[in-house]
Amino acid sequence: MNPIAQQAFDDALARLDGMPGRRTKDRKPWLLEDEDRLCALYPNTPMPELIEAFRRPYWSIYNKAYALGLKRSEAYLASEHACRLRRENNPGAGTRFQKGQASWNKGVSYVAGGRSAETRFKPGALSGKAALLLQPVGTERVTKDGIRQRKIRDDGPPQRRWKSVHMILWEESNGTVPPGHIVVFRDKNTEHIEIDNLELITRAENMRRNTIHRYPPELKSTIRQLGKLKKAISEASNEKQDD
Known part of the structure; x- marks a missing residue:
């Protein structure tokens, strides 16, 4: 790989390694004492604190909690740390259309302006x-x-x-x-x-x-490394959107 591509690849890996929730393979096994501790903390502890306490990505903690049948407590779900959709009872109910309520444009005829009439589908078109x-x-x-x-x-x-x-x-x-x-x-x-x-x-x-097999060995290596770089950046971007 040429120096510029190598530097970009190394920088991307360094940024990814610093993300606490990065979805890499969780190689550290869960010990019995870890599971007992998770049972005690999970009901009322926010996820950022669990990540710091167990030094594991969020998805590993969620998976283990699901496997153990753990649930968040009612107090936690009512707190500011919980997701709004889980915290509030029937969120958005006050802004929904009620049965029998008429829309603001009921009975109002709509006439499009501009060249709309010229570009509409004609009968039989x-x-x-x-x-x-x-x-x-x-x-x-x-x-x-x-x-x-x-x-x-x-x-x-x-x-x-x-x-x-x-x-x-x-x-x-x-x-x-x-x-x-x-x-x-x-x-x-x-x-x-x-x-x-x-x-x-x-x-x-x-x-x-x-395919890349028609290229010289050094160029094939660069193409493969750039592919890995793009994949790593894409995964990081997707996980950031999920947080």
Whole structure:
């Protein structure tokens, strides 16, 4: 790994190691005295204090408490330390619509301004998917991946009614594509649909061409380390949102 990537990776690990609730594997076993102590503390002790007392991540403490059948006390649930939804009785009841209550805009006609009238669906108009199903055989479209397709049939599942134009061209010249093979573009240009630009390869070969195994060893190592770095940062961000 190059020095810049290594430094970024080390900095991320250092930040993660300093997080008390980091979700890493809890290698320290729970002893009987630890369980007895948790039974005594869990009903009334806030989680930050439990983390400090046991030197374990929050999820490990929650899991052990669940396994032991421990519950928070009524006093704790009524205190400021408990989650508001658990602390309050029927939270939000005062702001909900009551039975029979009318909304503020009942009976008020709404007229959209601007170009709304021009862009509304007209009576009998079809959505995009429905319109595609009614396209005649021979119609062509381009997918979001840039692959040109042609409608070849009106029956059967919708996804089988369309076929890639380059596949049609290949099969017209060479016959059916064997199982486990695909047809790819030699120059990677999906708009260059010519028989000389098409190549039949196995799916395994296609995977090799599109993975890091085609790169030099030092570059493969850097890509793997950057992947680990992104995963560590993502986990840290998700856990921070959960707190």
